[in-house]
Amino acid sequence: MTNRLLARLGHLYLGLILVFLYAPILVMAAMSFNRSEFYQLPFDFTTDWYAKLWHNGEILAAAGRSVWIAGTVTAIATVLGTAASIALYRHSFPGKALLRALLFPPIAIPWLITGTAMLVFFFGIGLDRGTPAVIIGHVALALPYVIVVVSSRLATLDPALEEAARSLGARPWTVTRAVTIPWILPGIIAGALFAFAVSFDQFVVSYFLSEPGDSTLPVLIYTSIRKGFTPEINAVSTLIIAVSMALMLLAARRVRFGGED
Amino acid sequence: MAGSLERADRRRAALMLSPAYLWLTAAVFLPLSAMAFFSLLTDVPFGGRDWAFTLQNYRDFFETGTYALLLWKSLKLGLIVTALCVLIGFPFALVLAKAIKGRAREALFLLVILPFWSNSLVRIFSWAIVLRGNGVLDAAVNAILPWEVRVNLMFSQSAIVIGLVHSYLPYVILTAYLALQAIDDSLIEAARSLGAPRRTILLRILLPLSAPGLIAGAVLIFVPVVGSFMEPRLLGGRVGTYYGTAIEDQFVAVFNWPLGAALSFILLAVVLVILALATPALRKAPT
Numbered sequence: 001m002t003n004r005l006l007a008r009l010g011h012l013y014l015g016l017i018l019v020f021l022y023a024p025i026l027v028m029a030a031m032s033f034n035r036s037e038f039y040q041l042p043f044d045f046t047t048d049w050y051a052k053l054w055h056n057g058e059i060l061a062a063a064g065r066s067v068w069i070a071g072t073v074t075a076i077a078t079v080l081g082t083a084a085s086i087a088l089y090r091h092s093f094p095g096k097a098l099l100r101a102l103l104f105p106p107i108a109i110p111w112l113i114t115g116t117a118m119l120v121f122f123f124g125i126g127l128d129r130g131t132p133a134v135i136i137g138h139v140a141l142a143l144p145y146v147i148v149v150v151s152s153r154l155a156t157l158d159p160a161l162e163e164a165a166r167s168l169g170a171r172p173w174t175v176t177r178a179v180t181i182p183w184i185l186p187g188i189i190a191g192a193l194f195a196f197a198v199s200f201d202q203f204v205v206s207y208f209l210s211e212p213g214d215s216t217l218p219v220l221i222y223t224s225i226r227k228g229f230t231p232e233i234n235a236v237s238t239l240i241i242a243v244s245m246a247l248m249l250l251a252a253r254r255v256r257f258g259g260e261d
Numbered sequence: 262m263a264g265s266l267e268r269a270d271r272r273r274a275a276l277m278l279s280p281a282y283l284w285l286t287a288a289v290f291l292p293l294s295a296m297a298f299f300s301l302l303t304d305v306p307f308g309g310r311d312w313a314f315t316l317q318n319y320r321d322f323f324e325t326g327t328y329a330l331l332l333w334k335s336l337k338l339g340l341i342v343t344a345l346c347v348l349i350g351f352p353f354a355l356v357l358a359k360a361i362k363g364r365a366r367e368a369l370f371l372l373v374i375l376p377f378w379s380n381s382l383v384r385i386f387s388w389a390i391v392l393r394g395n396g397v398l399d400a401a402v403n404a405i406l407p408w409e410v411r412v413n414l415m416f417s418q419s420a421i422v423i424g425l426v427h428s429y430l431p432y433v434i435l436t437a438y439l440a441l442q443a444i445d446d447s448l449i450e451a452a453r454s455l456g457a458p459r460r461t462i463l464l465r466i467l468l469p470l471s472a473p474g475l476i477a478g479a480v481l482i483f484v485p486v487v488g489s490f491m492e493p494r495l496l497g498g499r500v501g502t503y504y505g506t507a508i509e510d511q512f513v514a515v516f517n518w519p520l521g522a523a524l525s526f527i528l529l530a531v532v533l534v535i536l537a538l539a540t541p542a543l544r545k546a547p548t
Contacts, residue, residue, distance in 0.1 A: 010356035014369065017353050021376050021427065027397050028387035039390060041400055080281040087277035091270065099282065106289050108481075108536060110488025112505055113296075113525050114289060116512050120299050120522055121292035124307060140288035143281055172273060201380040203491065208512060218382050225386055225495060234390070237383040244379040252371055 025241055032234035039231070049235040059220065059236055066217040069131065070199040073138040077195040080139075081146030082188055086180060088147075089154040090162070103144040111204035114141070119208040133209040134216065138202055142195035149194055153187025154180075193251040201244055293529070300523035318523030328507060328524060332531070335504035339487040342425045343479050346433045349426070351475065354437035355467065359449070370438065377431030385495050388424045389415065392496070416498030424496045425486055433478030440474025441467065476542035484532050504528065 035044040053059060088096065106114065115137070122133045157180065165175045181188070203218040210219055217240065224233055299305070300319070304312040322328045357369055376384065391397050393415040402412050414420045444467065452462050490505030497503075508528070511521025536543075 007360060010360050013352060014356055014361075017349065017430075018369075018372060021373065021430070024387035024391045024427065025376065025379075025384065027391050028383075031390055031397075039393070039396060041397075080284060083277040084281035087274045091274040093271070093274065099278070102282070102285065102290075105293075106285065108484060109293075109529065109532060110485050110505075112488040112490055112508060113529050113532070114292070116508060116521060116525050117292035117296040118288065119512060120518060121295040123305075124295055124299075126307075136284075136288050140285055143285060147281070197378055201378075201382075203380075203382045207491075218380065221386065222382060222491065222495075225389070229386070229389070233386070237380075237386055240383050241379050245375050248375055248378040249371075252374070 028234050029238040029241070032231055032238045034231065037230060049231040052232050053235045056232065059217070059232075062215060062217045062220040063236070065131070065214075066200055069135055069138065069216060070196045072135055073142055073199040074192050074196045076135075077139045077142035077146050078188060078192040081143050081191060081195075082150050082184075084143075085147050085150040085154055085184075086176065088151065089157070103147055106141055106144050111141075111202075115205040115208040118205065122209070129209055130211045130214060134206050137205045137209050138199040141202065141205060142198040145194045145198055146191035149191040150184060150187045153184045153190075157183050190251045193247050197244055197247050197251075200247075201240075296522045296529075297526055299519055300526045302519045305518050318520045319527075321520060322523060322527060328504070331502065331504040331507050332527070335487045335489075336531075338421070338425070338489075338493075338503065339483045341422055342429065342486045343483045345422070345426050346430050346482050347475060347479055350430055350433035350478070351437050351471075354434050354441055354471075357434075358438050358441035358444075359446075359467075373431050373434050377435070381428050382491060384428060385424050385492050388420065388427065389495060392420050392423070415496070416500060418497070418500060420496040421493050421501060424492050425489065428492065429482040429486065432481045433475065436474040436478035436481070437471055438474075440471035444470050473542045476539055480535060480539040480543065484535060487531065488528055 030043070031039050032049050033045055033047065034041075035046040035048065088099065118133070118137045119129070122128065122136075127133055127136075161183070162175050162179055165179045166172075170178065201218065202216075203222060206216045207219050207222065210216055215223070217236070221233055221237065224230075301314050301316065302312045303315045303317065304310045306312045353373075357366060357373075361369060393399075393413065396413075396415070398414070399412040402410060414423070448466060449462055452466055457465075488505050490503065490509045493501035493503045494506055494509075495501075504524070508521055508524045511517045511524060515521075
């Protein structure tokens, strides 16, 4: 095979996989603009399903709850995670490797296990299901992501910079505020976007922790799908995908995922 | 003087670290321990119920065979999905890392990552629309083929596998790409100038050097797939009974929490064994 043919095949392969990754999402989005309730073709354009969505109190309430929860989770996880990252960056102490390793279980253990464990524990201590339980759970899931992202940005901060500020008489908090935070701000913003995405898209843990009738948007979508689905769910799902992709595009502008060229 | 400064430093570090780690303890590590405790009870220890310690929940797992069989089914599903993801994902990562340059590579990489970070439930739902009978796939296949076929993959094992591969493919592309990108191009150049055929370069250089990344990706796929319940539920319908859905049932339908906790804990043990086995590779993977 010639090199050029091989390159062609390679490009074709990339194209096919991208079609596989995006086609179902595009089909779902297209069907949210199709009049037929049973996803029948030919395609007949309408925005009725979005209009219906706007008058669906249950979905709107769940959407509002999801955004509110994700916002709260983002604020808590970003502050706690950034503080922990800075401490891990500045100090070396016995057990530091263990602390870093402890970030791994919340990411690596299937959410089914974490979610059911949280349900059992929160019930046991009398917290019960509901929004506070969901927020506590989401923050725990988001924290490792924030710490990993902020730490990777901190790795690019020259310790001499903080040292210089300190030797010029800046108090620790001043060093943090005037030197450290400005430098790692892109990492903090990216970490916050990750935290928001983790919470906003979280289904499994929310499913076990939220009160029926008081659920987040993904949980409401899951229960509706199981009852039989309508283009209305397509419409709200399309909006969710648009929001989470926009969030990731924003984060991608601040963190280089692809590594250096 | 120096000593007191150090102590202040240590106090400051503890102050900055403890909120995050106390939170993780209260919301992850204590619950996991509580689940171990629950799995040894006859009934939930609240609401005025009578409870006692028992090993019955674990005995149920090993003696009835139903749950062990479901776990085996889930492990097989994990193997199939992981193998497909690696087979499909590695060539993609290879082309992306070694045949595409500059901004195009960055853009393509972002295109792979984007769906991976978007809502997994919604992506599974989108497959339900595509795969259902009279659905889009059905229409597309019939538009191409001259004869009539009915394509209805919905509520089948294939539907579950397709949905899961779609969900987890980006993981292995991500880890394999990062590993491949770290391989110095001059190494490949050297092999080529010494007359090594492509096959040799692939088998002797690219595969061994990217193996840690591939293993990391495989583990990151295998573990959540074994614990999946939403995907089999939505795409598998009646054939979608797996270990994960059995656990879900104990908590939301049957309300046998101690049994659910025991099943979860057994899954956790399986997961930890897999993670422990893969740790050397995970540590070497460039992430």
